[in-house]
Amino acid sequence: MAGSVTITYVTFDTVKYVQWAWTSDASGDVSGTDTATISGAVLRWATNPGSTAPDANYDIVVNDDDGIDLAAGGLVNRHTSSSEQLLTGGDAKDGAAFMGKLSLVVSNAGNAKEGVLRMYYR
Numbered sequence: 001m002a003g004s005v006t007i008t009y010v011t012f013d014t015v016k017y018v019q020w021a022w023t024s025d026a027s028g029d030v031s032g033t034d035t036a037t038i039s040g041a042v043l044r045w046a047t048n049p050g051s052t053a054p055d056a057n058y059d060i061v062v063n064d065d066d067g068i069d070l071a072a073g074g075l076v077n078r079h080t081s082s083s084e085q086l087l088t089g090g091d092a093k094d095g096a097a098f099m100g101k102l103s104l105v106v107s108n109a110g111n112a113k114e115g116v117l118r119m120y121y122r
Contacts, residue, residue, distance in 0.1 A: 003030030005104055009038070016040065020104045020117045021050075028055065028113070030106035038102070040121035041095035042070055045086040047078050050114025056080040058109040060117055065100030070119070072096070078115075095121070 003025040010017050018038065022030045047060065060075035074086045088095045102119075109115065 003032075003106065005030060005032035007032070007034055007036075009036055015043065015120060015122050017118045017120045018102070022104065022106055022115055022117070023050075024054065024106060024109040024111065024113045026111050028058075028107065028109045028111060030109065031104065033103045034101045037100055038121075039097075039099035041097045042088045042119060042121050043095055044088065044120040045071055045075060046083065046118045046120070047075065047085075048083045048116040048118075049079070049081055050116065052112065052114045053080050054078070054106075054113040054115050055108060055110035058113075058115070059107045061105045062117070062119065063103045063105065064098045070096045070098055070102070075117075 004023045006021045008019040024030050057077040061069045062071060064070055
């Protein structure tokens with residue numbers, strides 16, 4: 001698995017987000033690990049298909065250092081042309097707490113397709 005990923009880290013007051021802008025490889029897959037060590041609790045996930053939209057029902061997983069999907073399977077079967085969100089809570093007892101470098105895995109996206117994933121956290 002390869003593809004390409006550009007990772008951006010943004011902070012707005014008390015809410016932060018990580019943005020993964022990705023392009024799939026010929027097999028329709030993407031994988032990449034963040035360069036920064038971050039920590040917090042997930043508030044919301046947002047997926048936005050790019051101008052070269054991924055195939056219908058593409059899947060995204062974001063693993064923490066323990067290899068656990070922070071979205072708990074909630075980012076599978078994403079829509080090919082519509083932005084979607086997944087709300088996951090607001091604090092450490094409601095949202096998935098994490099610490100370390102996160103790993104993005106996209107599958108079933110199609111050849112040379114694009115998309116953006118944002119994970120909002122605090």
